[in-house]
Amino acid sequence: MEKNLNALGLIHSTESFGSVDGPGIRFVVFMQGCKMRCKYCHNPDTWFSEKGQWITSDDLLKKAMRYKTYWKDKGGITVSGGEPLLQIDFVIDFFKKAKELGVHTALDTSGNPFTLEKPFITKFNELMKYTDLILLDIKHINPEEHKKLTTQPNENILQMAKYLSDIEKPVWIRHVLVPKITDNDEYLYILRDFINLLDNVERVEVLPYHTLGEYKWQELGMEYKLKGIEPPSKMRIENAKRILGCK
Numbered sequence: 423m424e425k426n427l428n429a430l431g432l433i434h435s436t437e438s439f440g441s442v443d444g445p446g447i448r449f450v451v452f453m454q455g456c457k458m459r460c461k462y463c464h465n466p467d468t469w470f471s472e473k474g475q476w477i478t479s480d481d482l483l484k485k486a487m488r489y490k491t492y493w494k495d496k497g498g499i500t501v502s503g504g505e506p507l508l509q510i511d512f513v514i515d516f517f518k519k520a521k522e523l524g525v526h527t528a529l530d531t532s533g534n535p536f537t538l539e540k541p542f543i544t545k546f547n548e549l550m551k552y553t554d555l556i557l558l559d560i561k562h563i564n565p566e567e568h569k570k571l572t573t574q575p576n577e578n579i580l581q582m583a584k585y586l587s588d589i590e591k592p593v594w595i596r597h598v599l600v601p602k603i604t605d606n607d608e609y610l611y612i613l614r615d616f617i618n619l620l621d622n623v624e625r626v627e628v629l630p631y632h633t634l635g636e637y638k639w640q641e642l643g644m645e646y647k648l649k650g651i652e653p654p655s656k657m658r659i660e661n662a663k664r665i666l667g668c669k
Contacts, residue, residue, distance in 0.1 A: 429478050429479045429480070429512065429515050430476055430477070430478055430479075430512065431453065431476070431477055431478075431479065431482065431509050431512035431513070431516065432453065432454040432455065432471065432474040432475070432476055432509065433451055433452065433453055433454055433474055433475055433477055433482070434452040434453065434454045434465070434467070434468045434473070434474050434475075434503075434504060435452045436449065436450065436451050436452065436482075436485065436486075437449070437450040437452070438489050439489070439492065440500060443500040443502055443528065443530055443557065444498070444500045444526075444528035444530070444555060444557060444594075445496040445497065445498075445526070445528075445555070446493055446494060446495070446496030446497030446498065446526075447489075447492050447493055447494070447496075447497040448493070448497050448498055448499060448500045448528070449485075449486040449489050449493075449498075449499050449500070450499075450500045450501075450502055451482065451486075451499070451500070451501045451502065451506075451516075452465065452468060452502050452503060452504060453468070453501060453502070453503045453504040453505065453506045453508070453509055453513075454468055454470075454471060454473060454474030454475075454504050455468070455469070455470070455471040455474075455503070455504050455505060455508045455509065456468055456469050456503055456504045456505040456508070456532075456534075457505065457508070457534055457535070457574060458505065458532055458534050458561075458572045458573065458574050459572060459573040459574075460561060460571060460572050461571055461572075461603075461647035461648050462598060462600055462631055462647075462648055463635065464632070464634055464635025464638070465503075465504070465635060465638070466635070466638055466639055466642055466644065467638055467641075467642060468503060468504035469504070479512060479515045479516040479519055480519070482516060483516065483519050483520060483523075486499050486520075486525075487523065487525075490525075493525075493526075496526070497526065498520075498525050498526030498527060498528065498554070499517075499520055499525055499526070499527055499528070500527075500528040500529070500530055500557070501513055501516065501517070501527075501528075501529055501530065502530035502557075503530065503531070503532075505531065505532060505534055505535065506529060506530070506531055507529075507531050507533070507534070507535040507536065507546075508535055510535075510542070510545045510546065510549060511545065513529070513549060514545065514548055514549045514552065517529075517549065517552035517553055518551075518552045520552070521552045526554050526555070527552060527553050527554050527555070528553070528554060528555040528556070528557055529549075529553050529555070529556050529557065530557040530559070530596075531556065531557070531558060531559065532558075532559045532561065532572075532579065533558060533559075533578065533579035533582040533583070534574055534578075534579065536578045536579065536581065536582035536585075537578060538581070538585070550589065550591055553591070554592070555592050555593070555594065555624075556586055556591055556592070556593045556594070557593075557594045557596055558579075558582070558583060558586070558593050558594070558595055558596065559596045559597075559598070560576075560579065560580075560583070560595055560596070560597055560613065561576070561579075561597075561598065561604075562576065562603070562604055562609070563576075563580075563609055563612050563613040563616060564609055564612070565577065567603070567609070571600075571603060571604075580616065583595075583616075583620060584619070584620070586620075586622055587619075587620040587621050587622045587623075590621070590622055591622055592622055592624050593620070593622050593623050593624065594623070594624060594625040594626070594627060595617055595623055595625070595626045595627070595666075596626075596627045596629055597613065597626070597627070597628055597629065597662075597666065598629045598630075598631055599628050599629065599630050599631055599654050599658065599659060599662050600631040600648070600651065600654070601631065601651055601652065601653075601654050601658070602651060603648075603651075605654055605658050605662065607661070607665065610661075610662055610665040610666060611665060613666065614665055614666050614667060617666065617667075625668075625669065626666045626667060626668045626669075627668065628659060628662045628663050628666060628668055630653055630654050630659050631648075631651070631653055631654060632653050633648075633652075633653070636649075
């Protein structure tokens with residue numbers, strides 16, 4: 423019998439007791455594959471589609487449901503990356519089955535594949551039927567600086583943020599604070615003004631840059647782009663949270 427490729431996903435790994443990727447305790451799925459090349463990426467091993475493990479949505483859901491008793495009222499499943507929207511057919515199938523079991527679903531995405539063109543937008547709208555929360559990573563608000571940081575444009579990512587507001591899909595905005603790159607008051611105020619245009623933002627999170635994934639770059643034989651940049655100080659983290667209105 424021929425396999426249904428839409429029910430097969432290429433994953434990097436899973437985390438059984440995630441506490442930072444959405445509300446409550448969560449089962450987190452890290453998908454394999456990403457087109458962005460963020461200079462601070464702590465999982466560069468998720469970039470390449472020739473790596474990872476193929477798994478069916480049924481098998482992945484069975485694995486996740488073993489931990490349901492720990493989720494209680496607030497927890498659930500988060501699909502992260504890599505970039506999960508690159509495997510949108512699989513995520514649709516996975517989230518649809520999860521919702522049938524009453525599971526809270528969250529999608530952690532950078533929005534890089536987003537477009538209003540078909541067939542993507544048709545699939546995206548289908549995915550939104552089974553997605554309770556979007557964790558949207560806005561890497562940089564400035565278009566040119568975004569390209570320098572990630573190699574990719576951000577116009578469609580900001581378009582996705584506006585689209586999610588239009589359809590009233592709950593969103594948490596996440597922003598990595600990197601000294602000398604995103605830790606700039608001017609850019610933070612511009613980001614705040616953009617967020618204030620949106621009607622669906624439940625939470626804004628400042629994620630301090632760290633170097634914990636630097637060794638992975640070395641293992642992959644790649645030069646770490648931000649060598650020498652230290653994590654932001656507590657004062658700068660609090661400054662960013664104040665500007666962005668974090669609660």
